Structures are given as C-alpha cells and as structure tokens.
Amino acid sequence: MSKQDLPVVDLSAPACCSPLTSEPLDAQRAVELARVFKALGDPVRLRLLSLIASHEGGEACVCELTGVFDLKGPTISHHLKVLKEAGLITGDRRGTWIYYRVSPSTLRTLGDVLTVDPADEPAGVSA
Amino acid sequence: MSKQDLPVVDLSAPACCSPLTSEPLDAQRAVELARVFKALGDPVRLRLLSLIASHEGGEACVCELTGVFDLKGPTISHHLKVLKEAGLITGDRRGTWIYYRVSPSTLRTLGDVLTVDPADEPAGVSA
DNA sequence: CCTCTGTCTCGACAGTCATCGAAACAAGGA
DNA sequence: TCCTTGTTTCGATGACTGTCGAGACAGAGG
Numbered sequence: 642m643s644k645q646d647l648p649v650v651d652l653s654a655p656a657c658c659s660p661l662t663s664e665p666l667d668a669q670r671a672v673e674l675a676r677v678f679k680a681l682g683d684p685v686r687l688r689l690l691s692l693i694a695s696h697e698g699g700e701a702c703v704c705e706l707t708g709v710f711d712l713k714g715p716t717i718s719h720h721l722k723v724l725k726e727a728g729l730i731t732g733d734r735r736g737t738w739i740y741y742r743v744s745p746s747t748l749r750t751l752g753d754v755l756t757v758d759p760a761d762e763p764a765g766v767s768a
Numbered sequence: 769m770s771k772q773d774l775p776v777v778d779l780s781a782p783a784c785c786s787p788l789t790s791e792p793l794d795a796q797r798a799v800e801l802a803r804v805f806k807a808l809g810d811p812v813r814l815r816l817l818s819l820i821a822s823h824e825g826g827e828a829c830v831c832e833l834t835g836v837f838d839l840k841g842p843t844i845s846h847h848l849k850v851l852k853e854a855g856l857i858t859g860d861r862r863g864t865w866i867y868y869r870v871s872p873s874t875l876r877t878l879g880d881v882l883t884v885d886p887a888d889e890p891a892g893v894s895a
Numbered sequence: 896c897c898t899c900t901g902t903c904t905c906g907a908c909a910g911t912c913a914t915c916g917a918a919a920c921a922a923g924g925a
Numbered sequence: 926t927c928c929t930t931g932t933t934t935c936g937a938t939g940a941c942t943g944t945c946g947a948g949a950c951a952g953a954g955g
Contacts, residue, residue: 680809
C-alpha cells in the first residue's frame with residue numbers, strides 16, 4: 642500500500658484495451674487501471690467529469706464547476722487534481738482562468754476494458 | 769460521509785446508460801455509479817473480476833482465486849463481497865464450494881456510461 | 896508598485912478502507 | 926456424533942481519503 646506520488650497514468654499501453662472478460666488481467670495493468678477507476682469512484686469526481694465533458698466546447702473552467710457543489714475551492718481543486726493524475730482530464734491556463742477538458746482516449750480505453758462479449762451475455766436482455 | 773450498509777447496487781435505472789459526456793450526471797446517479805467504480809478501483813478486485821470472467825464456464829470458486837494472490841482468505845472474501853454488493857458478481861453455493869460469476873449487464877452499463885461520442889474524439893486516432 | 900480575483904498547495908482532522916488473526920458457520924464424510 | 930475442509934464474519938490496526946482553513950501563487954488592471 643505504498644502510495645508514493647506516481648505520475649499521471651498513461652493507459653496507452655498496448656494490451657490495456659483487451660476486455661476484462663477475455664483473459665486474466667496481469668498484476669501491473671490491474672494497478673494502472675485500478676488507479677483510474679478509483680478516480681471515478683467518487684460522486685463528486687464523476688459529476689465534475691460529466692460537467693466538463695458535456696459543457697459547451699467540451700471544456701469548463703474551475704469557476705463554473707465550483708458553484709455546482711456545496712464544497713469549498715480547495716476540495717474541488719483536489720478532485721480535479723485526482724482526475725488529472727488519472728489521465729482523465731487535462732487543464733490549461735488561459736489568462737486568469739484554467740480550463741479543463743476530458744481525455745477521450747482514456748475514457749475509451751476504460752470502456753473497452755469493460756466490453757462484454759455478446760456471447761457471454763444472457764440471451765433475453767429485457768431493456 | 770455516512771456509509772451505512774447499503775444494499776446491492778442496481779444500475780438498471782433508465783437513464784443510467786447515457787454517456788457521461790452527453791449531459792451532466794445528476795447527483796443521485798453519480799452516487800450509484802461511483803459505488804460501482806469504487807469497487808473496481810482496487811487492483812485485487814479488478815483481477816478477481818477478470819479471473820472470474822475469463823475462467824472456464826464464466827465462473828470460478830473461491831478456492832481457485834485464493835491461490836493467485838499473496839493474500840489470506842478473509843481478505844479475498846472481503847473483496848468478493850465488495851464486488852457482489854456493487855452488483856458486479858453473483859455467487860451461489862453448490863455443495864462445499866461457492867461459485868462466482870460476473871453480471872454482464874452491470875459491466876455493460878458501465879461501458880455505456882464511458883462511451884465517447886466519435887464527434888468528440890480527435891480526428892486522427894492511430895489505432 | 897499595489898490590489899483584486901481565480902486557483903492551487905499545505906497542514907490538519909475525522910472517516911473510511913485493506914489487511915490480518917481468531918472464531919464461527921456450512922457441508923460432506925468417517 | 927465428530928472431524929475436516931471451504932468460506933465468511935468479527936474485531937483490531939495502520940494507511941489512505943475527503944474536507945476544510947490559511948496562505949501562496951498567477952495574471953489582470955489600476
């Protein structure tokens with residue numbers, strides 16, 4: 642459980658995209674993926690990500706995010722940092738404001754990992 | 769932060785499947801989703817899920833999972849419980865052994881949430 | 896230069912989590 | 926019945942996490 646200050650997660654490793662269901666995950670990849678899933682494992686971060694992603698232009702500045710929650714600035718800043726270190730968002734400063742946007746590739750890699758082979762799916766999925 | 773003993777997560781709510789990127793997540797749905805993502809946010813649980821999913825027949829008994837890790841029985845049992853309460857796996861006893869299998873629907877819901885609209889994707893994705 | 900606003904870093908606190916040993920429970924067999 | 930094996934529950938402990946206030950840093954505009 643040593644939680645030293647790791648750099649930003651980079652999920653671009655080749656085998657990262659094979660579904661969980663197709664073959665056992667090797668230990669190291671599991672650690673990388675877990676770090677990203679853990680970043681998604683908080684309601685505030687999930688909403689932050691969603692707010693950024695769905696915001697006009699695909700980006701949002703912190704000032705537009707802070708008011709949505711009953712949380713103080715440092716807390717929002719902390720969550721944004723976690724998302725950034727997980728490789729889920731990127732931020733750049735433009736003048737006074739800092740704009741964040743999502744990294745679609747990381748999001749997509751996660752989606753691929755969770756893919757379920759239709760063969761494994763029970764036949765009658767009552768939608 | 770009251771973390772009372774909530775029942776198993778049920779992600780079958782209607783709007784649960786719309787992507788994060790299409791519209792802001794409402795607070796309650798964020799809580800449900802976060803609980804499932806948090807369950808995935810541990811390397812051991814990710815590997816357990818992967819081992820179960822990719823095991824012959826789509827199911828595995830605890831005895832086949834324990835040996836893979838340098839962890840004691842109670843710890844594995846704890847992680848399996850977390851996965852079960854997140855709605856990611858189900859377990860049933862058959863004689864002496866308990867067999868676990870994944871719930872593809874939950875996995876698929878998560879995949880849908882992480883879907884990225886191709887329009888948001890940068891053009892040249894060198895795959 | 897100073898000041899103001901937006902955002903982050905630091906340090907602290909309470910709550911939660913991962914892990915374990917010990918013990919309980921369940922099923923099968925002698 | 927007792928014993929053995931597989932699995933879970935309980936209680937404890939150390940590590941991590943979410944939150945905040947105080948203060949620092951960055952840029953814009955006097």
